[in-house]
Amino acid sequence: MPVVNARNLRKQYGPSEVVAGLDLSLASGACHGLLGPNGAGKTTTLKMLLGLIEPDGGEIRVLDLPVPSLARQARVRIGVVPQMDNLDPDFSVTENLLTYGRYFGLKDAAIRDRIPSLLDFAGLNSRAESRIQTLSGGMKRRLTLARALVNDPDVIFLDEPTTGLDPQARHVIWQGLRKLLSRGKTILLTTHFMDEAERLCDRLTIIDRGRSIAEGSPRELIATHIESDVVELYGEDASGWGRQEGMLHADRIEEAGETVFCYTRHPRPLLDALKDRPDLKYLHRPANLEDVFLKLTGRELRD
């Protein structure tokens, strides 16, 4: 039985349909990614799953409870890491965890018993009494993640968990999430970082304009939706060469600014042809999730 099951979810704001018939199903113990450009409806979807926004249509069950009617009971067993840190700046690290645990109806003694392991998980043992303002961005994120675990949830929702973090801090968060998965937790995360999705997620749903446009494991998505190899061409004549020679050897080309992307399942002829043009710079690489994402959602900016 899926941990989260949403069918034909809809939400309209004025004339625009932010979520337009989305289906979503989370298997127990898996990490599920919700991938989409800005404004695709990711955060709105999360809020509907939490019962914070009432959908205009569709059905939601979370941990076998109907949402929003029994959202309160469902939230007892959900942990949430929001997009923006909203730790309590008036409190120390420990007080943040204690206060948050009380919202779940936990007794102070029970929370205090859990705090050492939460601090351990967040790598904040030595900062238990620190004020929030003195923590780095990465520490705050880790504390936010630890705070989401104060109720020992079965499922954890993370809204862009590593946005704004440096590479070191992102890796620490990813390690933490893997640890949670190994403990059998179910994770739903939204992101627009392809490497994050590729590394962590067992399943991905790519959404755009409130609809699911592709679903599968990262590998399946790459295998199904895109050619295996990409040759990126740069330089003054890249565009001209790409349109003539490139078209002959590649399955498909795309242009973005000064760069030409040649997608192909057989890169050899293309690379051979490039030998005659030492003035063109190129990069040959396997296709990745970002290529899939850009193919499916387009290259124009979303603001």
Next chain:
Amino acid sequence: MSGQFRFPRLSLRFIPVWRRNFLVWKKLALPSILGNLADPMLYMLGLGFGLGSLLPDIDGMSYLTFLGAGTVAYSTMNSATFETLYSGFSRMHVQKTWEAILNTPLELDDVLMGEWLWAASKSLLSGLAILAVIWILGLQADWALSLWLIPLAFLIGLCFSGMGLVMTAISPSYDFFMYYFTLVITPMVLLCGVFYPVSQLPLMLQTLSAWLPLSHAIDIARPLVRGVIPVNWIGHASVLLLWGLCSFWLALGLTRRRLLE
């Protein structure tokens, strides 16, 4: 849309919200008490002795006693207002504390209830502080009767906390609160009989004053200090309670619309 103004869903889950604010207050208790107490007390003592020495008794009270009763109500109102406006807005909009709480089993109804009762509790302390000054100076005529100022202060707190939460719910920024002070709180202070009897005002202003909740608070507070049971206290208390309940309900609806749409 109309669903946002449905009846509040009551539960005891508001208690952790109250405790959260209490914990913050405890950390800053000393400056907070000083801030709450010093300003109204200086007004009361300065004007009470300074101006009072030039004035005849009012309704059989010294001016200091007259002003003391008004200050209990006025100080409580101020405290409730500041807590729900500035602190409330910062928790809702700047720190996103309410958003964090809404991801837990609490609902917005619990959050607002916690904030409402917290602000009323905190303002009760401000009222108590002035009451303590009254006791120390021995201004009260009947000690037992003056104890009724304690529940009265809580009621005043509920009334003005509710009104403050309405402003917080619709405010785009801290600057917006200036309107509320200029258009609501200042008229309340100057027209409701804190510093002089309402009967000294022109008839038109007296009529306006009768509509303002602080008048009703002072109509109860002043007789209590003077040692008589207030005339029609049930009516006055009901007005305060009604203002509190209605504005809480309105604030909840407006905040639901703001945060849950």
